[in-house]
Amino acid sequence: MNKKLLAKFKKALTQKKASITNKLNSKKVDEIEIETGGDEIDTATQSAEREMQFELGSIDKRIMQDIDNALAKIEKGVFGSCESCEKEIPQARLDALPWVRYCKECQEEAEKNLK
Numbered sequence: 572m573n574k575k576l577l578a579k580f581k582k583a584l585t586q587k588k589a590s591i592t593n594k595l596n597s598k599k600v601d602e603i604e605i606e607t608g609g610d611e612i613d614t615a616t617q618s619a620e621r622e623m624q625f626e627l628g629s630i631d632k633r634i635m636q637d638i639d640n641a642l643a644k645i646e647k648g649v650f651g652s653c654e655s656c657e658k659e660i661p662q663a664r665l666d667a668l669p670w671v672r673y674c675k676e677c678q679e680e681a682e683k684n685l686k
């Protein structure tokens with residue numbers, strides 16, 4: 572992969588990381604507001620919302636790990652290769668998900684094994 576493309580993906584990854592960090596930080600503020608809000612009628616709604624936030628949060632954390640992993644791969648010069656079969660991941664896939672670890676085939680294989 573050429574340097575120009577690598578720089579582009581590095582930028583995309585860094586930006587995504589920053590936006591998740593912002594989101595996670597602002598979420599903490601939201602939670603404090605829920606805690607001190609004290610509106611009894613909305614308790615059920617709030618706990619449902621909190622559960623949803625928790626789920627979103629864990630997906631975000633997962634993506635954060637994958638982003639760090641992808642940034643490390645850029646440093647090592649192995650960015651863009653599948654971690655399972657070591658084939659090159661098509662650029663269209665990287666454009667959509669720059670932090671993706673596997674090619675489509677290996678990803679599908681891994682998901683099949685999970686079921």
Ligand SMILES: [Zn+2]
Pocket residue numbers: 653654655656657658673674675676677678
């Ligand atoms: Zn693969």
